[in-house]
Amino acid sequence: MEWRLPEAMLAKAVKDLPTGPFAYEAKRDGFRAILSRNPEYAVEIRSRQGTLLNPGFPELAAAARDLPPVILDGEIVIWHDGRLAFVRLLRRLNRSPESVAAEVRSTPAHYVVFDLLRDEGAGGNVPRLPYQDRRARLEALFAEHELKPPWTLCPMTLDRSEALSWMREWAPAGIEGVVAKRLAGTYQGGARGWEKARKWTPW
Template identity: 60%
Template sequence: MRVPEPMLAAPVEGLPRGDVAYEIKWDGYRCMLGVDEGAAVLRSRRGTDLAPAFADLAEAAVRDLPAGVLLDGEIVIWHDGRLDFGRLQRRLGRGPAAVAREIAATPAHYVAFDLLHEGGEDLLALPYRERRRRLEALCAGLAPPWTLCPMTHDRADAEEWMRRLAPAGVEGIVAKRLGQRYEPGRRGWSKVRSRHTTEAVVGAVTGTWARPGSLLLGRYDGERLRYTGRTTPLAPVLAREIGALLAPAPAGHPWAGRRFSAGWGTDELLDVTLVSPRQVLEVAADVSLDAAGRWRHPVRAIRLRPDLSPGDAPAFGAGNRPAAG
């Protein structure tokens, strides 16, 4: 079975109108999931095999799903009445025993929002409305850990979902044209976030890469990683979680030899350690920028997003402010 790249959503300021379906945007890991020749297929947005980290879903897929099915959806974990992205991260890069403990404590669920293959038939060319009809028929016979993503055609209902479900960790709404085919790798859908956050690439740290004190962030301007600001000091727990995913800087780091100021309007320099610029950080930031387009004030680190690639962060100068998307 060929696993295509996922279709993506472009951020917009408000929900589009017209011949549109509105779906909940989940705070989880995007995952192509299916069954091929008796084996479970779990692929992340970046092509990583997620089956070892989510062995509970892999086992359920073989048990519950028909052969030749490929779903597009989101892996989520519920904990204490809300979505818990941190507990998803705990499973990455862990051995079978550690994963088994996480499964016992907080099992994962899969929220399906598209059907790409069924019975060996490629459905990508079908319009969304037809793929959704077939997905609903498939999910009608499934029980947890499988969930059909809620969908509405009513814009007011979608706006109410954003207001009501944000405290539970729901990120926002994705809008999809009813007549649209599935286009791998293309940002053909639209998304509006409930939370006003944004992303940047971690290029350096204060302290060590294994136990960072704060993070220096950048965004790409074409091929160049441009410095855009740094975070406030990290809480110890968050520093440990982030340090476990960072890696030392490779040769030819784009910031090699560069010096960084300790703050806007000061000549004091930071003592920094360069890291491999591969990890994307979600941050909360205000709108105060300097003349170069950098954040004037430190931003607050929320979490690493190992499910995103550096190219998924906004381009430098095109979105340094928090975006509703």
């Protein structure tokens, strides 16, 4: 099977979080990125638009070589002064290697993983599996390989009330909102098949 990066699945904005058979994930203020480590140890980190992000985040590219062959979907974030700092991400783009190296030393990046799109150890291509199965495989990947920073497993809950509490309590740290994903939903690259509530309102 050809090894290629899929197009990112997207979310449509909604006023309220939906109810029903959904999983809810915290939405961070970061760079959406697809990360691939192929069987030949080549690493690609690409933005939603397809821009190669390896030069701006060399610490993630280097750490990814220790991963098994996978394709992951997630968000690149940087913590600074106790909250997520989007401006620090911007300081990594179109800069000299020396400037980027200085940023890496002062504020290293993390990759928050929320989906598994390919896993050679679990049968290869997995986007057609329902979300709940992809999530189980992603959790197994973290457990089996004891993944630690810069890798972070995105918090997920099946409890809508808990998700709403995240929107209230985590907002000061830079959490933008919550993304709702159908448990039986497949990964459809380019489609707005998820739902995203950005701001908390008192239901």
